[in-house]
Amino acid sequence: MAKAVRANPAHQPFVYPLRRAYAEPDWRRLPGYKNVSREQWENALWQRQHSVKNVRELKDALGRFLTEDLAEEIVRDQRQSATMSLLIPPQMLNCINERDLRNDPVRRYMIPMACDRHPEWPNHPKAARDSLHESEMWAVEGLTHRYPTKVLAEMISTCPQYCGHCTRMDLVGNSTPQVAKHKFELGPQERWARMLDYLRKTPSVRDVVVSGGDVANVPIAQLEAFVSALLDLPNIRDIRLASKSLQALPQHFLQDEVLKALERLAKKAWERGVDIAVHTHANHAAQVTPLVGKAARKLLEMGYRDVRNQGVLLRGVNGTSQDILELCFMLLDHAKIMPYYFYMADMIPNSEHWRLSVAEGLKLQHDVMGYLPGFATPRVVVDVPYVGKRWIHQLADYDRAHGISYWTKNYRTGIESDDPHALTRRYEYYDPVYALPPEGREHWRLAAAAAARRA
């Protein structure tokens, strides 16, 4: 007798197929873009020339949808709290729901409002500029050597868009009323030459993340020359180009000159047996549109090993498993972008309202398991100061009441060659204070008051 069939597609916490359409929102619905042609919209120069840099330009784009009170909240935030100046290409602005600006997830991280910030705890007492101490680990200016076999090359300190939560707020972008940005001291050619020289002399490094800022702001001939020189180094086996613009300004990657240069690099990498990939940064499903998919597919057709997404977990943007799974399926099904990491937000100043606790991060990791293929299931990672990335379930200990997680490591960063305790010490990461139980909040209140008295 045939065995009774029991398996059926049961009701699940996350519903697939997605309801969200994979379509470019019609930009002509926005008052400022109502007469913009497709040809203009798909032109990278037009996008850059019309990127929004201040509230007046935002008003020009959004018209009546940006009410006076919301505009005032944005101005107030820029004056009092923002660590990044405003810069958002029309392509990215078009991903925002203009009819619900206050709650829109993309608006919440690209165009912060003063009322978004936490009233009592805008900052964690341990928050700091350059919270990952990247510049302390520069082998030469802009080249962070933190892990044994891989480095981060910050080629440039600008981007075509500025994200409110940017972890490199210390260096990237224009100064704001709250933050005077640090500047590279050396000119770009000199810095890049020194990076290449260091890598030539350091055969233990096999992997280079070419980043910034955003590599889309490096003139393509210069980017090609730098990456091509990396490909000439026999020790370099992996290269990752980091660009949020693949999502925020895909038009950049669809220009003939850019495509030709990127194709030459893919060909050279293939001939040398080096893996070259592009990493981008989308935080919400609304950002995944056909133009993004078109740019990603071009890269894959050329022979890029992969296009991967590294998002950042942000409260009010993607803080639920529904948000994360929707984004990952949009990336995987449509744009052919591989979900890779979701970072816990770093402990930079004025970022508390976005940050999740480690307990929340652990729950998210649990809740997204089993839906996506294993190779496309993103890992939630904590970038622990003086350690580097740890998968969130690798924590060694966790004091939930005070919101302190403890982490260990198994290698020395570039500045610990003579530190006998580097591999036995426990390193700390802190949850947002407002997410703690009452005794934890009271602990940090007392600590903050004591620090204020000492100051």
Ligand code: SF4
């Ligand atoms: S694109 Fe990256 S480097 Fe540029 S502002 Fe955003 S997070 Fe920072």
